Amino acid sequence: MPIPGNMVRCQINATIEGGEQMVHTFFVKDVSPPSEGGLQELADGLVSKWGRFLSEPVPGLGATAGLFHNATKFNKVTVYRINPATGRAEDLAEAAFPAGTGGSGATALPSEVAVCATLLTGAPGRSARGRMYLGGFASNTLIATGRVNLSQCEQLAKALARFFREVRDIDVITGQADKWEPQVVSLKNTSARKITSVSIGDVFDVQRRRRNKLIETRQSALVN
Numbered sequence: 001m002p003i004p005g006n007m008v009r010c011q012i013n014a015t016i017e018g019g020e021q022m023v024h025t026f027f028v029k030d031v032s033p034p035s036e037g038g039l040q041e042l043a044d045g046l047v048s049k050w051g052r053f054l055s056e057p058v059p060g061l062g063a064t065a066g067l068f069h070n071a072t073k074f075n076k077v078t079v080y081r082i083n084p085a086t087g088r089a090e091d092l093a094e095a096a097f098p099a100g101t102g103g104s105g106a107t108a109l110p111s112e113v114a115v116c117a118t119l120l121t122g123a124p125g126r127s128a129r130g131r132m133y134l135g136g137f138a139s140n141t142l143i144a145t146g147r148v149n150l151s152q153c154e155q156l157a158k159a160l161a162r163f164f165r166e167v168r169d170i171d172v173i174t175g176q177a178d179k180w181e182p183q184v185v186s187l188k189n190t191s192a193r194k195i196t197s198v199s200i201g202d203v204f205d206v207q208r209r210r211r212n213k214l215i216e217t218r219q220s221a222l223v224n
Contacts, residue, residue, distance in 0.1 A: 004192040005084040006030040007185060008042065012050055013078060016136040017071040017108035026119070026132055028167060028180040029192060030081075039079050039093035042180060045170030046077040047095045053163040061155040069108040072136035087187070104138035109204075111135070115148060116205045117160055120220075121184050121193035128193055130184035132160075133205065147202040154219035157200045161221035164195055182223070197222045 012024040028042070054065040054074070076096045080089035115137065119130040134156065143149050164182040171179055183192040201216030 002190050003082050003084050003087045003185060003187060004029075004190060007082045007084070007183070007192060008039065008180070009080045009082055009089070010042075010046060011078045011080075012046070012074060013076050014072060014074045014136060016073075016111055017069055018111060020111045022072075022111075022135050024132060024134060026130070027183045027185045027192070029183045030179065031181050032179040039081060039091055040095070041171040043077045043079045043093040043095035045180075046079070046167065047097055049163055049166045049170065050074065050077070051097070052166065053159050056159075056162075058155050058158045058162075061151060061158070063103075064156060064159045065103040067138065067141050067152055067156070068104060068136050069138040070103060070105055071108060104140050106138040106140040109135075109137050109139060109141070112206050113137070114205045115141075115153075115156065115200060117156070118199040118201075119182075119184050119195045120197045120199060122196045123193055127186035127189045127191065128184065130195075146204075148200075148204060150202055150217060150219060153200045153202050153217075154221075157198045157219045157221040160200075161198045161223045164198070164223045195223050 006029050008028050010026050010028060014022045016022050055063050057063045074097045076094055078094050081091040083090045114133040114135040117132045121128045141148055141152050167180055167182055182195045184195055185192045197220055199218050199220040201218045203216045
């Protein structure tokens with residue numbers, strides 16, 4: 001299936017409680033000349049930036065590593081350059097995490113449970129927004145009603161927005177423009193748009209089936 005040009009699919013791979021595999025997926029667009037760096041530099045940079053997503057405290061809210069169960073281990077980053085005509089991967093690079101373990105000893109949530117981050121672009125319509133599923137959390141993310149604690153929705157949204165901002169700086173030559181631009185890709189419309197904000201609601205997703213009858217309270221953070 002055709003896809004916009006210069007797109008790279010990025011996957012953050014992890015193992016969660018019970019040995020199950022988890023993958024966080026998003027796209028970036030290569031917006032500068034290839035001479036400034038390639039896929040390996042991107043993979044290495046994503047390892048560093050995701051490490052900061054986990055360990056760098058969100059002001060007033062703490063580090064997100066404390067939300068993940070201590071059996072959650074982030075293992076590697078895989079990036080694929082996509083052929084725009086076929087939608088298939090042409091090139092691949094990988095980088096391993098030196099240490100990527102969650103920080104909470106509270107009970108692990110079931111492997112089917114995820115938090116859905118909505119990726120917004122400032123444009124209307126379903127094709128202009130994306131989703132990124134985050135899992136491997138501990139029960140300290142819960143409140144008594146079985147929802148996500150709102151302060152932790154805010155914490156995750158702000159940390160993820162910061163991560164996407166920092167992805168732009170990977171392998172950038174001093175004084176030059178950004179190289180990698182996080183994007184929402186629509187295969188239906190063969191379009192890609194820059195991610196401008198991240199929004200996270202307080203209702204958990206279960207096996208990627210949205211509980212649409214429940215009204216969510218959301219927390220958002222700007223990327224740009």
